[in-house]
Amino acid sequence: MLTVEVVVVGPLETNCYLVCDGNSCVIIDPGDEAEAILNTLGNRRVLAVVATHLHFDHVGAAKELTDSLGVPFMVHKLDWELRDAFNELAVRWGFARPELPEPVFIDEGSKLPLDLKVMHTPGHTPGSISIVGDNFVITGDTLFAGSVGRTDLPGGDVDRLRDSVCRLYRELPDDFIIYPGHGPYTTVGEEKLNNLVIPMEACLGEGRAQFI
Ligand SMILES: [Zn+2]
Numbered sequence: 001m002l003t004v005e006v007v008v009v010g011p012l013e014t015n016c017y018l019v020c021d022g023n024s025c026v027i028i029d030p031g032d033e034a035e036a037i038l039n040t041l042g043n044r045r046v047l048a049v050v051a052t053h054l055h056f057d058h059v060g061a062a063k064e065l066t067d068s069l070g071v072p073f074m075v076h077k078l079d080w081e082l083r084d085a086f087n088e089l090a091v092r093w094g095f096a097r098p099e100l101p102e103p104v105f106i107d108e109g110s111k112l113p114l115d116l117k118v119m120h121t122p123g124h125t126p127g128s129i130s131i132v133g134d135n136f137v138i139t140g141d142t143l144f145a146g147s148v149g150r151t152d153l154p155g156g157d158v159d160r161l162r163d164s165v166c167r168l169y170r171e172l173p174d175d176f177i178i179y180p181g182h183g184p185y186t187t188v189g190e191e192k193l194n195n196l197v198i199p200m201e202a203c204l205g206e207g208r209a210q211f212i
């Protein structure tokens with residue numbers, strides 16, 4: 001049974017998650033405040049640092065952590081290719097340009113440590129991924145409680161975001177917990193019904209059109 005802990009970090013209040021099986025952990029989205037993350041970690045061992053996507057508010061402490069812990073940094077290649085554009089965004093918004101570690105690329109179907117699985121869920125960024133555990137999914141900025149990620153930043157695509165959110169609804173059980181990149185957790189069933197931007201109803205457009 002995996003445990004999930006959240007450390008809220010940085011000026012954009014990013015959820016950094018520690019997913020652990022006993023004393024072995026994976027750090028997901030270390031946006032900032034490496035020290036706070038390490039304090040929460042305590043004596044447990046880290047196997048990898050994973051980014052749901054490469055926006056600065058999700059990777060600001062990645063280099064510091066992978067350097068000090070000696071573990072790989074895992075990210076989707078399509079976001080790595082946009083890293084300069086993403087880092088420019090940080091500077092334009094008045095934040096520090098993140099220093100990034102050398103990546104190991106992961107994609108749909110990649111198996112992460114602790115038997116976590118990768119779903120490629122593009123739209124917020126081309127390389128956005130969701131990380132699936134035994135009864136939860138970590139969705140980054142793809143899907144939030146009541147909302148979805150913005151698509152007006154470099155590489156964003158509203159149609160692909162809708163397809164990705166609909167895929168999460170279709171492929172994951174209703175009682176799966178959604179741990180998003182910002183804000184409170186929710187469940188797949190709750191968002192299917194009550195998400196204000198893309199509820200399940202918005203995924204049925206094609207099917208409905210056939211009946212008209
Ligand atoms: Zn983002």
Ligand SMILES: [Zn+2]
Pocket residue numbers: 012014055057058141181182
């Ligand atoms: Zn974010």
